[in-house]
Amino acid sequence: MGGLTPQTITRSLGQVGITVIFILVATVVIELALYFLLGKALRSKYTLPFMLVAPAAIGLALLVVYPIGFEVALAFSNMSLKTFKNPTFGLVQGWNNFKTVFTQPVLKQVGFFPIFFHTVLWTVINLVFHVTGGMALALLLNRPMRLRGLYRTLLVFPWAIPQVIACLAWRGEFHFEYGFVNVMLTRLGLTPIKWLTNPFWNFAAICITNIWLGIPFMAVIFLGGLQSIPRDMYEAAEMDGASAWQQFRNITLPLMQPVMTPAIILGTIWTFNNFNVPFFINQNELETSDILVTALFRAAFEYNRYGFSAAFAIVIFAILFIFAVLYIRATGGLKGVYE
């Protein structure tokens, strides 16, 4: 065990320091180049904005755009642990990779379509609970009352905990004998559940954890939206004799639309891409509990099928992209977000 010795202290400081200096030098070089090229040679009136955007743009190009291009190239290669040094690229390999994604098991046993089905199920279950739970809490909190601040603070707890800790702690609580979930069940006279080994209950455990984690975000966002709805609308509706449900249906929901749509889109993307919860709770690596992103991670870093997982990743991204475009078309949700 190395521990916190002067050597280890300076190692991290040194490596990070070198990186920071490297970034600084690179930035200065880029800025000077732009200044002379655009400002002095071309006399562009946009020299300054380009200089301001350049560092971030180059960073994103190196770490997002280039990797995506590289990924597409990898999808057309046969790279694996064996061929890590000298993979072959070509349309044949690409065709094989994409065909394998749909026809053969993605991991050991489970194929693409069951995992896709699990992912959709997982996203829908989570989102339904997040939105209804968040809305219920927001409605309960959206009134003058005692202890409101305290409730609000306590309810945000799951969001505030680092996700890795929350996941690992929940995994412990699903322990067959000593986790509190089963302890409670036993005390209530029910039979304890095999949360970590039974495929169905493991999936349920993952959903429970993520529902617990995700409700506070929605509640807080919705509460912000509810507070911006003028109170006199409800008073007017009450005078006309509208019931509480009618008020909710005809005032709250339509006026909450601009807050709810982006929150739901974001929530869907986050849930669909959630890595930590399914990865950590699924201690025994049950393939039935994997969703697309965790399966992708395992295919790449446990089975080392790099070319194949690149193709797999492109398929996942295409699914998300189609969903987002359709949803935005259908709701006009992001109209005016840019510009």
Next chain:
Amino acid sequence: MSAQAKLRQERTAFYRFFHAGRGDSPFKRLLIHLALIFSCVVAVYPVLRVFSVSLRPGNRLLSTSLAIIPDDASLGNYIRLLTEKDFLLWIWNSLVITMATAIIGVILAATSAYAFSRWKFPGRSAGLVFLLTTQMIPAAMLMVPIYIMAARLKLINTYIGLTIAYCVSSVPFSIWILKGYYDTVPIDLEEAAEIDGCSKISSFLRVLLPLSTPALAIVFLFNFMTAWNDFMLARIMLQQEAMLTWTLGLQRLQGQFQTEWGMFAAASILVMVPVMSLFLYSSKWLISGLTLGAVKG
């Protein structure tokens, strides 16, 4: 005071407690409070459990007791964690990487957002749409190419690759938030400063940035949290025992075959308390910042 008068007073206090608002009957109020108390218990209980486990002495780690503070509470787990494990080293590693990347990330975002907010340069709308699209890319999708790039550049098991990757990872979101905030600051202020002889850059540094402190704080917090809580990238980049960040270290404590429950819980509490205080303290800001970026275009 007679017993009866006291009872009456208590009853009115009880009544007032559940009658702070208007309209609703005390019974409905009671129900609302019960529902909220139940939700709070559900939200907080798992955290209390971790706290409880961290106080248990080593021989009673596995127990079906549900008491929050065990009868024989001890700080043994904390002491063992700090002396036997590299906990402080993990925290130190995480802290150095996270601080450096959060600061660079904020600088990158603050300058770009200034350009996006104040100039209509060619490629601006395309750039904004691109930033939005990056939010859709699953992090796991970029892992394979980034891992292979890092492996070819011999950056595995160094902090260099990790640091560079973290610097950029929250930049798109930060640019959106900051641009939204800059847009709400009247441009007249900067123009006035420029008439008084400021350059574009010094009016940015002296007028716009000081006015944007709240948004900058949010963005810093967001950058910090993203790097601090990251597991996936650190997991593929760092494999050496002495180089781990706290997320990796914690996962090792909770290994597949042998779980160091007490030390895991103690470590969780030590990591959680500062992070949660910071989060709860700034949550009001955080939310106004999130909605600001969404509403204002």
